Amino acid sequence: MNTSSPTVHVVDDDPAVRQSLRALLKSMGRRFAGHANAEEFLKSYDPEKPGCLILDVRMPGMTGLELQKELERTGIEIPIIIVTGYGDVPTAVDALKEGAVDFLEKPFSRKALVDCIDRALAVDRRRRAIAVECGGIDARLASLTPREREIMGQLIEGHANRKIADALGLSVRTVEAHRAEVLRKMQVPSAASLVRVVLLSQREAS
């Protein structure tokens, strides 16, 4: 297993449940980290590393939902699979409203578990890709001159060089030079990529 393969975190106060999940996940070649309670997880979790969290809602001390809120508060975006006991649908609904990606009811089948984990890890991957793409966006935007920012605004709105030149009272050649400089500073290969990065970063910011 290489270090970049995602880790499945399990927080459950029942050692049997924890160890059985460890056995199952390891047998499927997954990276596993078991935590007896929420505090333990918070102490050892490294947000830089990819993964997902299988979280039992009912635990002494900090409950699953409280941990979920704590993660939300501190900006940690690990995808969460909520595990509930028998007939605890209202709790599951709350968890989903709070942003959990899925929920499992104990006892759950291997397939259901694997599907949930795969979905959660896909979400994690996507988030991390966006984060990489948008990483340092503020610094990149800051390096633009006012004129370049103006031209970027026109590019995002999808205007052609000619139209931009007319709108800003510049020659097409000048606009082309600015455009090349904007794409270079924003580290994107094309205007389409520029639009995507800016929109993603705006969504992140909101």
Add this chain to the structure above:
Amino acid sequence: MRKAHAHEQVVQDLPRLGETTFKAIFDMAGTAIIVFDLDGRIREFNPAAERLHGCSRQDVVGKRYMGLFVPKETRNSLRSEMRKIAARDIGHDLEISIHTADGQTRIISWNGTRLRDDEGTATGMIAIGQDITARKQTELALGESERRFRDLADAAPILVWMSDIHYKCTYVNQAWLDFTGLTADALLGDAWANLIHPDDHKLRLPEYLDAIERHVEFKMDHRLRSADGTYRWIYGTSVPRTDTKGEFAGFVGCSIDITDRRRAEEKLRQTNEALEGRVVRRTAELSASVRELRSEIAERKDAASRLESVMRNSPDFIFQTDRDGRISFLNRRLHGDVDDVLNTSMYAWVEEEAHPRLDTALRRVFEEGVADRYEARVTGNGTAEKGTLFVFDISPVILDEHVQSAVVNARDIGAQEQAERRLREIESELAHALRMSTMGEMAVAIAHELHQPLAAVVNYSGACTELASAGGARGTKLLSYLDQISSQTLRAGEIIRRLRGFIEKKEPERGPLTMKSVIEQTAPLLKAEAKHHGVALEFALANDPPTVLGDRIQLQQIIVNLVKNAVEATRDNDENNRRVRIETSAPTDGSIVEVRVSDTGPGLSGEELRRAFEPFYSTKPTGMGFGLSISRSIAEAHGGSLVARDAPDEGATFCLALPTMRQETSREY
């Protein structure tokens, strides 16, 4: 004056009338006429004068009137009067008192005039006299009467007054002045009315006015201001008075100060009232006593009839026997007639093997005078079914220090035994129903707890599948997982077994056990409940626990009930402050084992503490209020106790105390 003037005219006209006429008048006149010379000697003396002086003319002519009739003491004053007459021409009136010749005293009113001859020379004097003795006497008498009245009135201790025809007060006596401290002027007229108490004045004025208008007698009580400013009660009467001609002349009245009398009357009235009050009270007391006596009699009758009723309706047989066991009284019919039993022997009631015991009992009762009790089965002879167990309580009836007879109370304890058994059954059923209900309430928690091992089993079996499909290179791991599957399945089975054990319907059965084992056996259920409510459950169970004799299921029921209550008590706490602790400890002497269940909940209020163990009392919205009541019954049936304690700023603690067994008999079942 007019009279005197007329008389004067007559005297001046005399000479013109002529001698004859004058003589005739002189003789005929009804009034005494005497003519004197300058020396005061009598010259003429008419018949009227004769009658008046009681002597004849010839007896007096030429003699001095003074010497004949005038008492010595008045002669001087008469002389000076006579000189006044001699000095003037006009007539002069005077009154003198004389002694007549026939020895009477008369008062004469004289008019004397000097006489002159034609030349004007004084010749003497003429006096015309009238007998005014009677009038004088009347006047004198009147004055005396008036004086006597005033003296009397002033001396009288009563207030006397008089008014005129206009009803104005014209006279008040000294007593008035003394009473009011005022002068007569301040009382006369209408002024006196100001002294009447305003209330009485207003009240009685119309009556008074009516009475005086009608000139009738009037009486009234009223208050009058006295000299010291206080009002005193006055009883006044006024009557109309008439003058000598019998015409209305005003009112005369008198009043007396009745203040003291009224006070005395008031006091008398009060005394009377007090006396009457005492009489009333005494009468009431007497009638109360009578009532009490009546009710006492009624009560006694009642008590007698109650006693009779108790005797008659008692489920026991109550009878009287003599020394030989002969029955002389029986409280109720048996199967047959009471008379069939009377005079039979109570030996016939009980089976033969009990007869020696009955001998002993009768001996003790009659010879030692002490009560005795024994149990015996009956023959079925007239009483209950043959072989029924009765308890016989025999007590002596002592009269004059001798045991006169014995009273026997025979009770069918077969029925009692049965009733007690039935009660135990019902209690046991109730306890069972409550256990079922408790488990019903804990079902979600237990289901959750069951899912843990089941989830583990599914996970392990999944892992096994993965390993098996990947090829058998990892046999050790596979075996270990299968081992886990087995143990987690057992874990689930254990929970189910505890659950079944708890809700099992079983005859109560006691055996030696330890509270530690009782608690540990319920632990899976307790943990499930605690976890379900996010409560931390702590166990502090003493090692080397003492043994108690008890029913395992019933004791488990107490523990589950206490823990469940404790868990629910913490439901409003912060999630990190929901704790329940179960601890066992035994005091040093080891005779008692104590199980304490404490929580971090709000504790119990005074009322909750007091009523916690009442049936149907619950602070839980869905509680039936039976749990603690049954738990306490169970504890007490085990010879122990269950109490609640509340420490300020802490939660509640429930203490179950049970007596421990002696060491040699303790072996857990």
